[in-house]
Amino acid sequence: MNEIKKYIAEELHKVLTNKYNFEMTVEEIVDTLEKPKDDSMGDIALPCFKFAKILKNSPINIAKEISESLEIDDRISKKEVVGGYINFYTNSEMLCENILENIIHKGNKYGFVNIGNGQNVTIDYSSPNIAKPFHLGHFRTTIIGRALYNLHNELGYNSIGINHLGDWGRQFGLLIVGYERFKDEYDIEKDPLHTLTDIYVRINKLAKEDESIFDLARDNFKKLEEGDKDILALWQYFKDVSMKEYERIYKILGCKFDSYNGEAFYNDKMEEVVKILDEKGVLVESEGAKVVKLGENEPPCIILKSNGSTIYATRDLAAVLYRSRTYNYAKSIYVTSYEQIHHFKQIFEVSKYLVDEKYTKKLVHVPYGMVRLKTGKMSTREGTVIYLQDLIEDAITKSKKIIEDKGAEVDDIDLLAKQIGVGALVFNDLKHNKIKDIVFDLDEVLRFDGETGPYVQYTYVRICSLLNKSGIDVNNIKKINYTYNEDEIKLIKLLDRFESAIYESAESYEPSILARYIIDVASSFSVFYNNNSILVEDNSVKEARLLLVNSTGIVIKKGLNLLGIETPIKM
RNA sequence: GUACCUAUAGCUUAGCUGGAUAAAGCAUUUGGCUACGAACCAAAAGACCGGGGGUUCGAAUCCCUCUAGGUACACCA
Numbered sequence: 280m281n282e283i284k285k286y287i288a289e290e291l292h293k294v295l296t297n298k299y300n301f302e303m304t305v306e307e308i309v310d311t312l313e314k315p316k317d318d319s320m321g322d323i324a325l326p327c328f329k330f331a332k333i334l335k336n337s338p339i340n341i342a343k344e345i346s347e348s349l350e351i352d353d354r355i356s357k358k359e360v361v362g363g364y365i366n367f368y369t370n371s372e373m374l375c376e377n378i379l380e381n382i383i384h385k386g387n388k389y390g391f392v393n394i395g396n397g398q399n400v401t402i403d404y405s406s407p408n409i410a411k412p413f414h415l416g417h418f419r420t421t422i423i424g425r426a427l428y429n430l431h432n433e434l435g436y437n438s439i440g441i442n443h444l445g446d447w448g449r450q451f452g453l454l455i456v457g458y459e460r461f462k463d464e465y466d467i468e469k470d471p472l473h474t475l476t477d478i479y480v481r482i483n484k485l486a487k488e489d490e491s492i493f494d495l496a497r498d499n500f501k502k503l504e505e506g507d508k509d510i511l512a513l514w515q516y517f518k519d520v521s522m523k524e525y526e527r528i529y530k531i532l533g534c535k536f537d538s539y540n541g542e543a544f545y546n547d548k549m550e551e552v553v554k555i556l557d558e559k560g561v562l563v564e565s566e567g568a569k570v571v572k573l574g575e576n577e578p579p580c581i582i583l584k585s586n587g588s589t590i591y592a593t594r595d596l597a598a599v600l601y602r603s604r605t606y607n608y609a610k611s612i613y614v615t616s617y618e619q620i621h622h623f624k625q626i627f628e629v630s631k632y633l634v635d636e637k638y639t640k641k642l643v644h645v646p647y648g649m650v651r652l653k654t655g656k657m658s659t660r661e662g663t664v665i666y667l668q669d670l671i672e673d674a675i676t677k678s679k680k681i682i683e684d685k686g687a688e689v690d691d692i693d694l695l696a697k698q699i700g701v702g703a704l705v706f707n708d709l710k711h712n713k714i715k716d717i718v719f720d721l722d723e724v725l726r727f728d729g730e731t732g733p734y735v736q737y738t739y740v741r742i743c744s745l746l747n748k749s750g751i752d753v754n755n756i757k758k759i760n761y762t763y764n765e766d767e768i769k770l771i772k773l774l775d776r777f778e779s780a781i782y783e784s785a786e787s788y789e790p791s792i793l794a795r796y797i798i799d800v801a802s803s804f805s806v807f808y809n810n811n812s813i814l815v816e817d818n819s820v821k822e823a824r825l826l827l828v829n830s831t832g833i834v835i836k837k838g839l840n841l842l843g844i845e846t847p848i849k850m
Numbered sequence: 851g852u853a854c855c856u857a858u859a860g861c862u863u864a865g866c867u868g869g870a871u872a873a874a875g876c877a878u879u880u881g882g883c884u885a886c887g888a889a890c891c892a893a894a895a896g897a898c899c900g901g902g903g904g905u906u907c908g909a910a911u912c913c914c915u916c917u918a919g920g921u922a923c924a925c926c927a
Contacts, residue, residue, distance in 0.1 A: 331907070363870085363907090408927070571927090581924055581925050620854070621922045647857090711865085715863090734889065745887095809892085813885095
């Protein structure tokens with residue numbers, strides 16, 4: 280479609296230049312061309328309103344004049360002036376054939392566009408704080424981050440997933456105090472993360488009454504920083520049991536990371552940051568702390584606290600420095616909730632003193648909305664936190680029940696229940712604009728009808744079933760003469776937009792664009808499927824339609840996989 | 851107090867680089883399985899696009915302002 284658009288723009292360019300002496304580049308005309316609201320109004324439209332003022336004529340007359348002077352070949356079957364628009368109807372027979380041939384030819388490579396040339400893109404996502412269980416809040420960064428990871432690979436970049444673990448900070452000092460005091464009262468191995476959280480909450484409460492506990496905690500963290508063997512071993516233990524739990528969840532979700540370098544990793548790399556900032560003369564003292572001043576009325580970015588120790592901003596700056604050197608990134612993406620917008624604004628600002636402009640320009644913060652409950656914010660203290668493992672279990676249980684009710688015959692019902700249940704959760708999260716807050720509603724999340732993950736998976740299953748029952752190897756179908764009908768043309772044109780859906784989704788860091796596109800494809804396929812029989816038709820019709828079915832399958836499978844959703848072939 | 855984000859049908863949302871009649875899903879009412887999988891499809895009904903100004907031939911979309919909700923703003927991460 281893009282080629283045709285360009286062709287029309289070129290022809291329009293000739294008319295505009297020769298007839299009106301109107302200065303407008305071909306690219307500008309391409310941008311002006313739009314898609315009509317309704318398919319019945321053609322495929323490409325030129326609104327003529329903006330010419331009206333300059334040419335001192337009515338848009339309708341201009342549209343007529345341009346249209347009459349325009350000479351176009353048989354790639355366009357019809358052109359029509361409606362209101363102030365010229366509507367172009369593409370020769371759908373030619374177009375459809377080209378689109379389907381392209382998809383079948385590329386197979387599961389369809390959708391790949393090499394923009395990145397193998398350059399590295401780092402994506403910092405998930406990044407839980409160890410010794411705490413995964414809850415709903417971590418789900419979004421994990422799912423959005425993973426989608427961006429896949430999308431950038433699809434654009435020819437080399438994605439590097441970084442799990443910037445929250446494995447450092449004075450809370451570990453406090454946790455160690457609690458652990459040593461209470462460990463005998465718990466069976467930690469049974470459920471390490473919840474137990475450690477309990478211990479942490481308990482010691483925290485106690486510390487508020489007894490100042491000396493904070494002193495012990497500070498002491499522990501100091502020892503940790505200095506590499507005290509016993510303390511370090513405890514910290515490592517917390518980290519190990521945490522990682523074991525996280526890996527279990529990541530495995531269910533299908534997430535992988537290329538690096539787990541978290542905050543602790545930067546422990547010995549912050550000195551250099553301080554040194555560079557100091558040498559550049561931007562590190563100044565303020566209220567006892569060492570800070571970098573930003574704007575006039577902006578609060579400064581704290582680099583060293585008044586007691587001389589580092590802070591999370593220091594670690595994030597060390598990470599920018601490290602990543603620019605290690606990965607020479609073309610983009611460096613951070614996926615966190617919008618609570619951290621201000622923080623990253625500061626980090627990006629200060630990093631100008633640390634790394635070359637080509638790196639600071641490519642720092643991207645991707646903020647997303649928060650998950651809240653109907654009753655308000657999640658709170659550990661009030662016991663209103665929803666843990667991811669519970670939610671996943673609910674989703675799997677429910678999908679298993681539905682599978683059983685429907686009497687599906689599948690080999691591994693547990694695997695299928697996982698694919699569908701988790702797919703529903705992930706899709707539900709990704710189909711909305713990421714910036715909006717989500718009010719968590721278990722019934723809504725576990726809905727399987729309408730615009731949901733299971734709906735799209737179900738569409739894919741029907742496609743597989745058709746291809747399977749046809750007994751024809753689709754790859755052996757030769758070119759066929761067939762005139763596609765309305766349902767088919769609509770679907771084919773939609774399939775043609777796959778690459779641009781991927782591109783827009785990645786470039787705007789908005790997986791929902793791809794998610795909504797996949798819904799459109801599935802919905803359009805369902806209409807076609809309901810209105811047209813396939814397997815009982817004569818060979819030529821059957822083969823033509825199977826080509827379309829197969830192409831749709833390629834797009835849906837690839838699309839869902841990019842979002843991190845599995846595609847079962849039976850359900 | 852300052853800055854940023856959000857507001858579209860009963861509910862959940864899409865559309866936001868301005869363009870033709872504001873588009874879906876859920877819920878409601880109705881129709882379609884002796885056709886390839888009904889987790890589907892079709893139809894009906896449902897919207898002063900938060901309020902008010904402005905810019906424009908044209909505004910859900912851009913600007914101003916007000917309202918409501920959220921978030922952040924110095925040693926937590």
